[in-house]
Amino acid sequence: MPLFTWTEDLSVGIAEFDAHHRRLVELINELHEAGSGGLPRVDLGRVLLSLSHYIIYHFLAEEEVMHRWQYPEAESHRREHMLLTEKTLGFVAAFHRGDENITKDLLVFLVSWLQNHIRTVDKKYQAFLTAKGVH
Ligand SMILES: [Fe+2]
Ligand SMILES: [Fe+2]
Structure with a gap:
């Protein structure tokens, strides 16, 4: 059962970013399955790597569009992305130091921030970008 x-x-009204968010949900579910299915550590590490890469890829894509259209709240949005990235990479570093329980903590963190960030921070750009013709 997916986590x-x-x-x-959760839609932000922009097809590309909805697709990214859906992929993030999939990757979080993959991590959940990998963690609870007792996958070898090396595979768990691989899922963590894909997830952290995708998070960074998605954040940069949003930042690029916000910058291109001079979205007034781009800077605070970017700072929020930075905090989330640092926190995620901190969990990944802890995993590589040998902390076995990190996956559960990371999942709890990711599910709550992804929902909060999409609902509160990402949704804020919807009206502005839609008015610019981004969809
Ligand atoms: Fe965002
Ligand atoms: Fe986003």
Whole structure:
């Protein structure tokens, strides 16, 4: 059973970013399955790497669009991305230092921030970017 299910109320009205968010939900579910299925450590490490790469890829994509359209809240949004990235990479570093329980803590953190960030911070750019013709 997936840990996290995508629902329409998470849509930010921009197809590319909705697709990214859906992929993030998938990767979080993969990490959940990898962690609870007792996968070898090396495979768990691989899932963690894909997830952290995708998070950074998605953040840069949003930042690029916000910058291109001179979204007034781009800077505070970018700072929030930085904090989330630092926190995620901190969990990954702890995993590589040998902390076995990190996956559970990371999942709890990711599910709550992804939902909060999409609902509060990402949704804020919807009206502005849609008015610029981004969809
Ligand atoms: Fe964002
Ligand atoms: Fe986002």
